[in-house]
Amino acid sequence: MKLFSPNTYINRRSTLKTGIEGSGVLLFLGNEEASINFKDNWYHYRQDSTFLYYFGLSMPGIHALIDLDSGEEIIFGDDLTIDQIVWTGAQPKMAELGAKVGIDKIQSISSMSRYVTNRKVHYLPGYRADHTLFLSKLLKGTRGEIEKGSSSRFLKAVILQRSIKTTEEITTLHEAASLTSKMHLMLMQSARAGLKEFEMVALAQKVAMDHEAQLSFQPIVTTNGQTLHNHFYGNTLKSGDLLLCDLGAESSLLYAGDMTRTFPVDRTFTTKQKELYDVVYRAHQIAIRALRPGIHFLDIHLLAAQTLVQGLSEIGLMKGDPGAAVAAGAHTMFFQCGLGHMLGLDVHDMENLGEEYVGYHENLIKSTQFGLKSLRLGKALEVGYVVTVEPGIYIIPELIDMNKSSGKYIDFINYDLLEKYRHFGGIRVEDDFVITPEGATLLGTPLAASSDEIEFIRQAALS
Amino acid sequence: MKLFSPNTYINRRSTLKTGIEGSGVLLFLGNEEASINFKDNWYHYRQDSTFLYYFGLSMPGIHALIDLDSGEEIIFGDDLTIDQIVWTGAQPKMAELGAKVGIDKIQSISSMSRYVTNRKVHYLPGYRADHTLFLSKLLKGTRGEIEKGSSSRFLKAVILQRSIKTTEEITTLHEAASLTSKMHLMLMQSARAGLKEFEMVALAQKVAMDHEAQLSFQPIVTTNGQTLHNHFYGNTLKSGDLLLCDLGAESSLLYAGDMTRTFPVDRTFTTKQKELYDVVYRAHQIAIRALRPGIHFLDIHLLAAQTLVQGLSEIGLMKGDPGAAVAAGAHTMFFQCGLGHMLGLDVHDMENLGEEYVGYHENLIKSTQFGLKSLRLGKALEVGYVVTVEPGIYIIPELIDMNKSSGKYIDFINYDLLEKYRHFGGIRVEDDFVITPEGATLLGTPLAASSDEIEFIRQAALS
Numbered sequence: 001m002k003l004f005s006p007n008t009y010i011n012r013r014s015t016l017k018t019g020i021e022g023s024g025v026l027l028f029l030g031n032e033e034a035s036i037n038f039k040d041n042w043y044h045y046r047q048d049s050t051f052l053y054y055f056g057l058s059m060p061g062i063h064a065l066i067d068l069d070s071g072e073e074i075i076f077g078d079d080l081t082i083d084q085i086v087w088t089g090a091q092p093k094m095a096e097l098g099a100k101v102g103i104d105k106i107q108s109i110s111s112m113s114r115y116v117t118n119r120k121v122h123y124l125p126g127y128r129a130d131h132t133l134f135l136s137k138l139l140k141g142t143r144g145e146i147e148k149g150s151s152s153r154f155l156k157a158v159i160l161q162r163s164i165k166t167t168e169e170i171t172t173l174h175e176a177a178s179l180t181s182k183m184h185l186m187l188m189q190s191a192r193a194g195l196k197e198f199e200m201v202a203l204a205q206k207v208a209m210d211h212e213a214q215l216s217f218q219p220i221v222t223t224n225g226q227t228l229h230n231h232f233y234g235n236t237l238k239s240g241d242l243l244l245c246d247l248g249a250e251s252s253l254l255y256a257g258d259m260t261r262t263f264p265v266d267r268t269f270t271t272k273q274k275e276l277y278d279v280v281y282r283a284h285q286i287a288i289r290a291l292r293p294g295i296h297f298l299d300i301h302l303l304a305a306q307t308l309v310q311g312l313s314e315i316g317l318m319k320g321d322p323g324a325a326v327a328a329g330a331h332t333m334f335f336q337c338g339l340g341h342m343l344g345l346d347v348h349d350m351e352n353l354g355e356e357y358v359g360y361h362e363n364l365i366k367s368t369q370f371g372l373k374s375l376r377l378g379k380a381l382e383v384g385y386v387v388t389v390e391p392g393i394y395i396i397p398e399l400i401d402m403n404k405s406s407g408k409y410i411d412f413i414n415y416d417l418l419e420k421y422r423h424f425g426g427i428r429v430e431d432d433f434v435i436t437p438e439g440a441t442l443l444g445t446p447l448a449a450s451s452d453e454i455e456f457i458r459q460a461a462l463s
Numbered sequence: 464m465k466l467f468s469p470n471t472y473i474n475r476r477s478t479l480k481t482g483i484e485g486s487g488v489l490l491f492l493g494n495e496e497a498s499i500n501f502k503d504n505w506y507h508y509r510q511d512s513t514f515l516y517y518f519g520l521s522m523p524g525i526h527a528l529i530d531l532d533s534g535e536e537i538i539f540g541d542d543l544t545i546d547q548i549v550w551t552g553a554q555p556k557m558a559e560l561g562a563k564v565g566i567d568k569i570q571s572i573s574s575m576s577r578y579v580t581n582r583k584v585h586y587l588p589g590y591r592a593d594h595t596l597f598l599s600k601l602l603k604g605t606r607g608e609i610e611k612g613s614s615s616r617f618l619k620a621v622i623l624q625r626s627i628k629t630t631e632e633i634t635t636l637h638e639a640a641s642l643t644s645k646m647h648l649m650l651m652q653s654a655r656a657g658l659k660e661f662e663m664v665a666l667a668q669k670v671a672m673d674h675e676a677q678l679s680f681q682p683i684v685t686t687n688g689q690t691l692h693n694h695f696y697g698n699t700l701k702s703g704d705l706l707l708c709d710l711g712a713e714s715s716l717l718y719a720g721d722m723t724r725t726f727p728v729d730r731t732f733t734t735k736q737k738e739l740y741d742v743v744y745r746a747h748q749i750a751i752r753a754l755r756p757g758i759h760f761l762d763i764h765l766l767a768a769q770t771l772v773q774g775l776s777e778i779g780l781m782k783g784d785p786g787a788a789v790a791a792g793a794h795t796m797f798f799q800c801g802l803g804h805m806l807g808l809d810v811h812d813m814e815n816l817g818e819e820y821v822g823y824h825e826n827l828i829k830s831t832q833f834g835l836k837s838l839r840l841g842k843a844l845e846v847g848y849v850v851t852v853e854p855g856i857y858i859i860p861e862l863i864d865m866n867k868s869s870g871k872y873i874d875f876i877n878y879d880l881l882e883k884y885r886h887f888g889g890i891r892v893e894d895d896f897v898i899t900p901e902g903a904t905l906l907g908t909p910l911a912a913s914s915d916e917i918e919f920i921r922q923a924a925l926s
Binding site: 036045088130132205346 | 494511549590592662665673692862
């Protein structure tokens with residue numbers, strides 16, 4: 001378990017306490033093991049990210065609390081019994097672990113209820129069913145009460161703090177992105193016709209595991225890139241296919257990387273593929289150049305959308321005024337999702353705390369329109385934000401059929417030509433950036449992204 | 464998603480219906496996605512094994528029911544909306560999926576409550592918190608009522624049926640064990656000083672993933688083999704170390720493999736290592752030869768324990784009468800766990816249904832004694848049972864200290880010599896077997912297990 005210095009955690013908690021008015025206790029639930037097909041058969045362990053942020057320790061069976069009135073900070077957890085040591089080996093004592101994150105008060109799990117009884121308890125929204133069950137028992141509330149009772153004051157303070165990454169966080173995010181870049185390079189160098197998608201996933205996962213890292217999310221590695229969240233890996237790579245790879249690894253401090261590349265199974269793109277690829281890449285470049293403090297990410301999203309429309313118009317797939325097309329939502333025939341999202345301890349950073357607070361705020365409400373409703377981040381960028389930029393073009397046959405039959409976007413879409421692209425697939429290019437006073441800096445080792453750079457690597461790999 | 468023929472599922476359900484008296488409905492909860500660090504970031508999907516056994520379909524968002532009165536069988540699930548298709552791609556319709564497992568009645572999830580209201584509902588114990596929450600809502604019961612309300616009649620009938628593996632199940636278990644054997648061979652051929660434990664895990668996982676398989680449980684790959692459930696992979700392999708590898712993969716039909724090998728990081732065992740290894744291997748062989756219908760697995764466990772004691776006495780680590788030593792539990796200084804367990808769709812087959820029914824019965828209650836309380840299977844073997852055989856010797860410093868200081872097992876343990884083995888580590892050898900009318904058959908491709916066979920592979924690998 002790698003940790004920042006104790007001072008990092010002490011300072012983070014101190015900032016949080018300063019940022020929250022009022023009284024009561026802040027409750028931090030640690031994650032327990034997650035069961036696969038029976039209670040004691042577990043997925044790999046992952047601590048809750050907010051717990052990691054303030055208390056660092058990555059292990060089940062612990063929770064923590066900050067008393068806003070006394071200022072007291074406590075980790076709850078129990079040392080192992082000899083029966084447990086037989087199964088798990090001797091482990092550091094809780095007191096020793098607490099010291100590593102600047103906590104000198106350790107209490108047993110069974111004593112928790114004593115600290116919350118007759119107090120105003122602030123807790124964050126749960127995202128695993130056992131969070132609800134645990135809180136329901138601890139706070140003696142029904143499921144409904146618990147699910148409605150999370151503290152928006154608490155979560156807003158956490159979001160405010162976690163949104164701005166410090167220098168030491170940027171360092172570990174660099175590490176995550178560099179490992180992620182390495183995984184992508186391995187795939188770009190290894191893909192060839194006849195391999196299965198799952199063999200590509202195996203390769204990428206091995207690169208991560210060779211660095212003692214877990215993946216930050218289930219990879220998308222697919223010849224059907226138009227399916228946005230595709231976790232099917234059963235297809236065989238064929239000549240003429242595009243392979244879309246969207247994957248990432250965690251750094252040693254459990255921060256996430258998240259990148260996407262799309263490349264041909266052959267040495268080169270076909271003319272059709274290169275044309276559309278270059279449209280996506282141009283939108284990627286224009287969006288990156290727009291990154292700077294103060295600009296709304298929503299505006300960069302719309303700028304990218306308009307760039308896509310312009311490119312698609314040059315090819316003849318779209319028509320009419322690009323600004324009007326984007327205003328009408330016609331670009332969502334090709335770009336159905338958002339341009340990017342916050343990145344940090346979570347790949348969609350703090351998504352469990354609510355996109356309406358992470359990516360928006362009281363004066364900027366997320367749109368409910370198809371396309372924009374999938375944009376996780378709309379608000380103005382600040383120095384220290386870490387975001388992904390990931391434009392794409394996705395040709396979804398079911399969506400064509402639906403919109404065509406209802407005559408939707410008829411002024412902006414050339415449906416006749418689009419039919420010829422029906423089975424084209426999908427393209428996405430994604431990198432990670434930190435916002436700086438001057439603009440933005442790429443995270444991680446730079447990786448081939450333009451069609452020329454990609455073809456260069458593919459030609460070397462297949463020669 | 465690979466499936467048996469529809470008839471397999473039809474026949475399994477038919478047998479179950481015949482095996483349960485009374486009225487009401489049998490409820491089969493399918494597993495949902497399991498969240499990692501926010502709701503929509505998921506671990507790899509794993510369906511519930513009992514659901515797989517009777518209804519085959521491996522996907523979230525579905526449940527099923529058998530009406531004991533009308534005989535009706537229903538799968539509950541919803542076809543995708545166009546919004547969902549954008550994210551997941553077009554999928555087969557529920558009706559089409561139902562047909563693959565012999566179900567022609569599909570109903571929407573929202574209609575479930577209609578089928579359980581005012582009926583006696585039999586359900587199995589949950590092992591994920593969302594099972595409890597789901598049932599609590601569906602059946603309008605409190606958490607406590609739901610947790611106490613599972614049907615022992617239902618689970619006993621399921622255990623009876625799932626315990627006896629059919630020929631087609633044996634075939635897929637062979638596949639799981641062969642893939643598992645292949646993973647072990649890769650590790651045995653690849654290990655060398657300087658590598659990290661996590662690099663070995665990465666290699667094994669890659670072999671599984673190259674076959675589109677998931678691991679059946681979190682691997683144990685460790686130079687501290689004395690720690691029985693060790694999921695730490697941070698050590699570096701060193702000359703003189705033993706590496707204990709306990710891992711398995713799932714077959715394409717999601718049945719589990721589970722094998723263990725322990726081998727030297729060098730080309731050969733040291734004399735001390737070979738002596739203890741041969742003791743474990745002898746117990747392994749003697750236990751295997753004892754496998755046959757009718758014999759209690761508890762008796763084979765005790766036979767293996769006695770064989771270990773005899774071997775340890777020859778080395779001088781134990782003394783006195785082996786039978787008396789085992790009766791006193793003195794062997795648990797070295798062998799703290801059970802000889803094996805049932806294997807099937809789960810690596811500890813049906814553990815979620817309760818070891819007291821799977822491995823024991825009303826007239827054979829599991830012991831509470833240290834050592835025996837960890838024996839998951841005690842009852843008489845039957846033709847078609849699939850079991851693991853996994854004796855071991857584990858030198859646990861904390862256990863030595865505790866027992867030595869209290870003078871425990873003083874008549875059977877040579878504590879002076881044992882001190883010289885304090886940091887020896889642990890050894891386990893494990894294979895999978897199906898019980899046949901004549902005895903038992905090894906599952907999977909045979910893999911080097913004796914010290915000579917292992918040294919042969921290690922020498923070839925390191926030359």
